[in-house]
Amino acid sequence: MIILFSIKMLIKLILFLGLTMKNYCIITMFCVSQILHANQDDITLSLDSNTDEVKSYIIDNVIATGSPIASDISKIPGNVSIINKQNITQMPNMKPADIVKRLAGVYVQRDTGFNPRPSIRIRGINYGTLIMLDGVILSDLEGETRILNQISLYDVERVEVARGAFSSLYGTNAIGGVINFITSMPNKLQLEAIAGYGSEFQKNTANRNVLRFYGSVGNAFLDKKLRTKISVGINSDGGYPNFPAVYGGNNGSNLMGSFVDKVGRRIIGDGGRRDTIIWDTRAKIEYDIGDTSMLSSMFSISNHSYDYKDFTSYLKDGHNIINTDKDYFVGSGFGGYGSYTHIIGNVSYSSEFDEAFFKVSLSSVNLLSFWQDADLTKGGNRFGGPGTTQDINTSSNYLDFLYNFSINNIHSISTALQFRYYYLIQENYSLTDWRKDTNLIGIPILPKREGESFRAYGSQAIVASGYVNLDSNWMDNLSTSFGLRYDYWQNFESFSKGTSSSASSQNQKPLQTQQFSPKASINYNITSYWLMKASVGSGFRMPTLREIFPLNAGEFRSNTDLKPEVGLSFEFGTELQSKYANLSLYYFQTELFDMIYRSGSGITVNDPGIFKNAGYGRINGVEVSAIIPIYDFGTWGSLSLEGNYTLTNSKIIKNSADPSSIGKYLPDIPIHMGNVALHLSSAKTLDYIGKTNNDTNYIGGVYASLWAHFASEFFNDSRNSPVLSNTFGYYEAQFSLNAKLGYIFDRGFDISMQFLNITNNRYYDFYIVQGASFYAQLRYKWNVK
Incomplete structure (x- = not known):
């Protein structure tokens, strides 16, 4: 059914493109005629004769995400973005999620x-x-990627983002898109050290006393056939208060110094x-x-480990003194x-x-937490x-076999077999002393508990x-891709017990599903600088255990009848690239x-949250992006403007379970x-060639970025329900x-300063965001x- 529907949607999409192409082309060609009077030689980026820089340019246009094998970005379905090392280091970033x-x-x-x-959503x-x-793949049965902000920002060499449904390649959780964080691997002796403070x-408005240290060493041996790298990153900060303390009693009107918020909760601090x-430690080896x-x-x-400290009380006694009783x-x-x-481990062999390619x-991706x-x-x-715990x-374990072969000079086929095994158990215990026997240094072992858990699921x-x-390159400027994936998913030994679930402590019914995920795409270069893309495909995601059995934080109810969510996605778009603008x-x-x-909001008992399947x-x-070069300072760098805007309209069309929705x-x-950024890029770089270029033609080391997000x-x-402010x-x-403002010196040093949330705009993104702060850093490579 899904396959037939997908084919019908592709036909409708092609017809729609045909009917609208006339007007669309008139508008587009007008833009082209105004800003893109450039021939192929004009739009070719000027490259230094340095071989490493040429290689880096080629690599920047080849992407391994969104395709069975590494391919040119112009042949990948949909809207694709690549963020390279220079962009990562010269933009305001404090954690991997900031990059995307x-x-x-x-x-x-x-x-x-x-x-x-951390939760990252593509297309809502x-x-x-x-x-x-x-x-x-980092996701577990709860759909979580808790490790994301543990990954050292400085170890990330490149990020690839492919938007759209990619369940035809990756299976569950790829309805909106795929993000691949790629760490570096040098091909010669390389040392890097970073230290920073912010x-x-x-007081109490942003992370205090931020300390960061990072070091890595990599080398190549045996005529560069053996390559190794080891990296270590350590971060610490004192945090800031980001949620209120709420009085849990029945009547707190006599609590002097407290106040009632717009929801009706009495805030006491x-x-x-x-x-x-x-x-974060990581070792890589290639042979x-x-x-x-x-x-x-x-x-x-x-x-990562954390501990909440320095609570603030608003309560006062009759003499206006803070009450701590x-x-x-x-x-x-x-x-x-x-x-x-x-703990993550990976071993792969390719030939x-x-x-052909095999x-x-x-x-294996593993988490032990409490x-x-x-x-x-x-x-x-x-x-x-007395206290409680959550262990x-x-x-998550993956075994993948991939084989790609060329039928002829036009067609190539990729086939794959993939096997996965997932395991998850979460348990809550009662503690006699919740502050006793702490293990906050990350030893990979769970604390020993006494007795049986009073709440659990798994x-x-x-x-x-x-x-x-099937990938087909019909002409130099026309390519298509057709894919089909089959997934058989079987849950077993599912259980829940305790007050977090409306179900009994008996084993839950197993969740079994079979999913077909087809996808078809076409990419057409109308000219050397004008690219058109269109695709249609289906994807799915399994309900997570956190959705079936929500945690006890807040007011939530369980739902053991959740079914897989299936999405049918299509997109079409255009890209224009020249020395005048990338649109x-x-x-x-x-x-x-x-x-x-x-x-439900899950905030109060009268409005409990519960996850349901809507009909x-x-x-x-719409996604609109632009990069516009403003001025080339030659040996002193270049100035450019970057911006994007996303309109997302998301509505419930049918829902028999809750017609009011x-x-x-x-x-x-x-x-x-939306985002707007102004970049001053330096003519020097520490990243593409591993050192600053000592050629006298490259003398500018200043870089700066100003980034606004809304x-x-x-x-x-x-x-x-109305969004309540503050x-x-x-x-x-x-x-x-x-x-961010920085300077790259000739001997491999890079000094920079970041200013975050400069306007000190403190809004609620569920929790209150941090206010204005700074971070200074010294980097040596x-x-x-």
Whole structure:
């Protein structure tokens, strides 16, 4: 059914393109005639004769995401973005999620300082973005990628973003798009060291005492056949208060100094600041077997741990003195302390034959974590006493076989077999002293618990998949791709117990599904600078355990009847590239069947949150991006302007379970998003050739960026309840202005200063965001000539 529907949608799309192409081409050609009077020689980027720079230019136009094998970006379906090392280092960035936040169609939810559960959405689809590290999928059965902000920012060499449905290649969680963070691997002796410090401008408004250290060493041996790299990153900061302390009693009107917020909660202080430590270690090795084969491996272990400290009380006694005889500042489910350790391993073998390519890869992503907090109902307080814990043990394992071969000089076929095994268990225990026996240094072992858990859920799953993809280069300027994937998904030993679920402690019914995910695309270069793309495909995502059995933080109810969400997506767009401007315009639309959405705010008992399958939803919109060179200073660098705008219209079309939601906007999706950035790029770089160029023609080392980000307010429930300003749990309109200024010296040193949220605009993105702060950094990079 999905396949037939996809074919019909592709036919309709082609007809629609044909009917609208006349007007569309008139408008586009007018733009072209005004700004793109350039021949092919004009639009070719000028390259230094340095071989490494030429290689880097070629690599920047080849992408391994969104295609079975590395391909030219012009042949990848849909709207694709590549962020290289120079862009990463010369823009305001404090964590990996910041790199993609400024891209069209990408939204980072709850981006408030350090987020232990970062959520990145492409084109508005919840849990619809597949996140990878060096090609290894990071998501678990909860749909989480907790490791994302543990990855050292300085280890990331490149980021590839492919928007649109890619379940035809990757399976579940790829309805909205795919993001691949790629770490570096030098091919000669290279050393890098980084140290930095930052802090808030105003007390308790932003991360304080930010300390960062990073070091890496890489080398190549045996005539560069053996390449190795080891890196270590350590970050720490004192955090800031980002959520309120709420009085949990029945009547708090006699609590002097407290106030009632717009939801009706009595606020008596704040929950304290999150004191965070992050460390990340990674080892990579590659070995060339002959001229056509390679064996590679990656192993990493990383941890973040945090502890909430320095609670602020608003309560006062009759003499206007702060009252500390009662402790309400722990036990909310939002604070406490925790430790999250990730272990990732990957081994792969690849080989090229005559007109063929084979790769086998084995990967494992594991998390061991715990979180503890006080239990106020039993007398716990900030110093210890009775409490509760949440322990998570999860493992995601992947075995992939890929074979690509050329039929002739036009057609090539990629086939793959993939097997996955998932395991996850989450348990809650009662503690006699929640502050005892802490392990906040990231030792990969869960604390020993006494007795049985009072609340728990878990599941295991096996997945068997196969896909075939036909790529055809009909002409130099015309290519097509047709793919089909089959997934068999079987959950087993699923269970839940305790008050977090409305179900009993008996095993839950297993979730079994079979999904076909087809995709078809066409890319056409009308001229050397004008590219047209169109694609249609389906994708799916399995309901996460966190959606089936929500946590006990807030007011949520479980739903064991959730079904997989299926999306049918299509898009078409155009890209114009010249020395005068790079422009892109894409329209996208996703029809969601059995759409998983959240009903209720989950903030109060009278409005509990529960995840449900809606009958039918639709997300459509437009992505517009532009990069405009303003002035070339020659040996002193260049000035350019970059901007993008995303319109996302997401509504529930049919929903028999809740007819009142029909026609309403989907929660947690901003309608308007945009970014504007002004870049002064230096003529020097430490990254493409590993050292600054000592040629006297390259003397400019100054670089600077000014980046403004905005997003409209959006709803936090399916009823589209009014967005309350300055209120915890809501999503206000967002605006932030960030800047970075740096200088690259001739001997491999790079000094820079960042100013974050310069306007000190403090809005709520569920939690309150951090205010104005600064971060200064010294970087040194050296490699052998």
